[in-house]
Amino acid sequence: MSSITKVALAGATGNLGPAILNQLLNAGFKVTVLTRKSSTHSFPSSVTAISVDYDSLDSLTNALKGQEALVSTLASTAIATQLLLVEAAAKAHVKRFIPSEFGSNTLNEKTRTLPVFKDKVVVQDALKKEAASGGMTYTLICSGPFFDWGMMVGFIMNLKGKSISLFDGGDRVFSATSLPTIGRAVIGVLTHPEQTKDRAVYVQDTTTTLKKLAAMGEKATGAEGWKKSVVPIDEVLEQAWAELKKDKPNPDNFVINFINASIWGEGYGSHFEKPDNELLGIKEMSDAEVQSLVNSLAK
Incomplete structure (x- = not known):
């Protein structure tokens, strides 16, 4: 071509x-x-x-x-x-x-x-x-999820509000x-x-976990006042499917739940084990670079 x-x-x-x-x-x-x-x-x-x-x-x-x-x-x-x-x-x-x-x-x-x-x-x-x-x-x-945007708007974690949802405990590795x-x-x-x-x-800038990001968030903003909620993905999916069964389902009540499941649920392929970074000319971020990004977004 x-x-x-x-x-x-x-x-x-x-x-x-x-x-x-x-x-x-x-x-x-x-x-x-x-x-x-x-x-x-x-x-x-x-x-x-x-x-x-x-x-x-x-x-x-x-x-x-x-x-x-x-x-x-x-x-x-x-x-x-x-x-x-x-x-x-x-x-x-x-x-x-x-x-x-x-x-x-x-x-x-x-x-x-x-x-x-x-x-x-x-x-x-x-x-x-x-x-x-x-x-x-x-x-x-x-x-994977938009890493910088996801922290700016509170989708991955809410740095300004010091809160994060740890789906299935927050230990599952995902690409972002x-x-x-x-x-x-x-x-x-x-x-x-x-x-x-x-x-x-x-493509991925990093592979990480919600727990690891929470620790970086605490380092950037101070540990005091952080709220960490453990949320089972099974409950997230149950709520989404229940909403869809309604006569007039509200997208606000099911879209984000399905997306959360696709990123932080088990078996959805959200950890890219063989990324194409080298072919595409993309260098992954180090932990220090990820921390620097979290610090900048927390300001």
Whole structure:
């Protein structure tokens, strides 16, 4: 496969989009951002912004003509949009599609059966179908939870509020990756198109446990006042499934529970034992570097 230089980015705002955009620009790619017509966001002068109708195949296909790769960070729940993007990218002869994956290991059979990942699996199947026809290729990027963001918003642990949920006791090892590193992983995929063709790649900044992070949190903020709650994953899943059985289930009451199970439950593949860091040019963080990150986020 020839080298990739022109990259379209769908979803350049939000939590992950800006980090990927920054890394693409730093690496010298020619970037086109797809924006909604209602968008008021501004981008660097080197970025080409094209307003699209995400519900129109023609609009998306026209916008993607001439692009060699498409990276999507759109919400995984926007299934109709994602599938239309796959179809449009194929019609526009885009070489590589990196879908809005970035997170739990949805290649793991136990993880992919959780309802919250159903839409991601549907998109994966659509990409496999396109790849089988000999046209567009794809790469799935599994990163584990967003490490820096997860501590900033209290998802992994709440540094400001000095609290953490120790799922199943907090001893289970899991992989995690910061937003900038996920952006660098995208670069690694695009600069190694043959080695990353039609498969998942795994990236991690660190492998750790919730207990280990709790100790780092205490070191950063002082041990006094910390609240550590032991939460059984079985209870988390039970609550999630019970909510889904209701006539009008509230996503706020089941989505996060399923995600928590996929990261900190047993057998969900959240510890990447054979990451692709070396291929992607990613160096893992040392314990001292992780502590430094925790310290900076605690301020």
